[in-house]
Amino acid sequence: MILFIDMNSFFATCEQQYNYYLRGRPVGVCVYTGKYGAIIAPSIEAKRFGVKTGMRLNDAMQLCPDLVPLETNSGRYREVHVKIMNVLRKYSGDVIPKSIDEAIVDLQHHKHLYKNLDDMKRLANQIKEDIRGIGDYLKCSIGIAPNAFLAKLASDLQKPDGLSIITPENIDEVLSRLKLTDLPGIADAMSNRLINAGIDTPLKLRYADPAVLKVACQSIVGVYWHYRLNFSEVDLSSNPYKNMQAMRQLSREQRASPESIENIFIALCMKLEKRMVAQGVYCKEFGMNIAYQNGQRWKYSSKNAPIQEGTVIYHTLKAQLDKYAKEHGGKTLLHEGIAGIGINVSDFVTADVLQVELFEDNVKKDHLRKAVYDLKDRFGYDKLMRAMELKEGHSAAYQDLIGFGSIKDMYNEEEWVKNGNKIQNPED
Numbered sequence: 217m218i219l220f221i222d223m224n225s226f227f228a229t230c231e232q233q234y235n236y237y238l239r240g241r242p243v244g245v246c247v248y249t250g251k252y253g254a255i256i257a258p259s260i261e262a263k264r265f266g267v268k269t270g271m272r273l274n275d276a277m278q279l280c281p282d283l284v285p286l287e288t289n290s291g292r293y294r295e296v297h298v299k300i301m302n303v304l305r306k307y308s309g310d311v312i313p314k315s316i317d318e319a320i321v322d323l324q325h326h327k328h329l330y331k332n333l334d335d336m337k338r339l340a341n342q343i344k345e346d347i348r349g350i351g352d353y354l355k356c357s358i359g360i361a362p363n364a365f366l367a368k369l370a371s372d373l374q375k376p377d378g379l380s381i382i383t384p385e386n387i388d389e390v391l392s393r394l395k396l397t398d399l400p401g402i403a404d405a406m407s408n409r410l411i412n413a414g415i416d417t418p419l420k421l422r423y424a425d426p427a428v429l430k431v432a433c434q435s436i437v438g439v440y441w442h443y444r445l446n447f448s449e450v451d452l453s454s455n456p457y458k459n460m461q462a463m464r465q466l467s468r469e470q471r472a473s474p475e476s477i478e479n480i481f482i483a484l485c486m487k488l489e490k491r492m493v494a495q496g497v498y499c500k501e502f503g504m505n506i507a508y509q510n511g512q513r514w515k516y517s518s519k520n521a522p523i524q525e526g527t528v529i530y531h532t533l534k535a536q537l538d539k540y541a542k543e544h545g546g547k548t549l550l551h552e553g554i555a556g557i558g559i560n561v562s563d564f565v566t567a568d569v570l571q572v573e574l575f576e577d578n579v580k581k582d583h584l585r586k587a588v589y590d591l592k593d594r595f596g597y598d599k600l601m602r603a604m605e606l607k608e609g610h611s612a613a614y615q616d617l618i619g620f621g622s623i624k625d626m627y628n629e630e631e632w633v634k635n636g637n638k639i640q641n642p643e644d
């Protein structure tokens with residue numbers, strides 16, 4: 217079973233926690249508090265006056281003249297978020313932060329600890345108490361259900377400070393009180409499609425034929441709605457990419473040149489970085505696999521904090537190769553007997569899971585990396601480089617990589633290597 221924890225009016229409540237004066241008052245958290253600023257988070261009190269997320273501050277002040285506009289303090293919210301996640305992790309190893317103020321606690325691996333609904337209700341109340349221990353003004357709504365979607369739906373049923381449960385026994389009664397657009401993930405467009413197919417209530421959605429739903433939604437998404445409302449799990453599936461691998465067979469010329477081998481080694485690491493950036497994932501494990509012409513292999517893998525940087529992977533692997541050489545009287549693993557090199561990354565976490573846990577610096581770095589790739593894609597791979605790419609004396613190697621990066625989309629890379637045995641910038 218799943219617990220879904222949703223903090224009530226999170227940003228505003230954090231401000232009220234921090235400043236006693238704000239408690240009980242309508243508060244509107246804004247990025248900018250000038251006349252044209254917009255409310256990004258109204259407090260529970262402000263919501264009672266009709267103040268909504270996205271409303272212009274000017275309009276909100278007219279609805280609620282006592283509204284206290286405040287600028288955001290993102291560091292404050294992140295700090296509370298981290299503390300809340302730590303509370304949740306006391307009770308389950310499977311905690312999935314969904315946003316800065318929402319998390320899923322998956323209890324399916326803790327069946328011996330939480331045997332029945334009463335145990336889970338006790339846990340939910342304990343979590344509420346622990347969160348009040350972080351800050352006495354912090355409130356959350358908790359939903360309990362057999363899958364993540366229904367747990368989220370349950371957490372929406374009672375606000376603030378709610379605790380709701382959806383079971384096979386009460387689901388029909390719960391759904392009968394709701395409109396289609398009350399279901400998280402159903403907005404007007406989807407709702408209209410369903411209504412056009414004669415499915416105009418959540419209850420009808422639950423009992424509709426999956427095949428009909430697929431047609432109505434014009435995609436497999438329709439079938440997911442059938443699963444969600446009938447207790448199957450479709451929202452906790454992990455990233456479809458279990459691992460990524462970049463491999464290269466080396467030609468005779470490449471084998472003979474230590475510089476070529478090094479270039480290919482670096483290119484493979486950077487290629488995986490590019491793919492991880494594209495997929496928005498970070499690896500918690502990476503490794504290297506060198507195949508030799510005599511059939512021997514050398515393998516290494518390393519577990520680490522989530523990373524995306526190809527340069528970090530390269531330097532970590534390089535350090536292992538250097539260590540091997542040191543221990544073997546200077547005998548390098550990257551010699552002319554090599555047949556191929558493979559680098560792999562695995563055990564991914566996604567950016568959205570990671571970002572809320574990270575400090576701002578890292579988030580900025582992630583944005584920077586993405587922006588760098590966008591610019592390279594637009595203007596050419598050699599137009600923008602990281603200083604370290606030059607500083608470390610690898611400019612030549614990266615030049616090759618750069619060329620390879622930009623041809624990747626134009627040619628079959630294996631073919632390219634086979635034909636020319638050289639990685640060069642096609643624009644040269």
Ligand SMILES: [Mg+2]
Pocket residue numbers: 222223224225226317
């Ligand atoms: Mg919330």
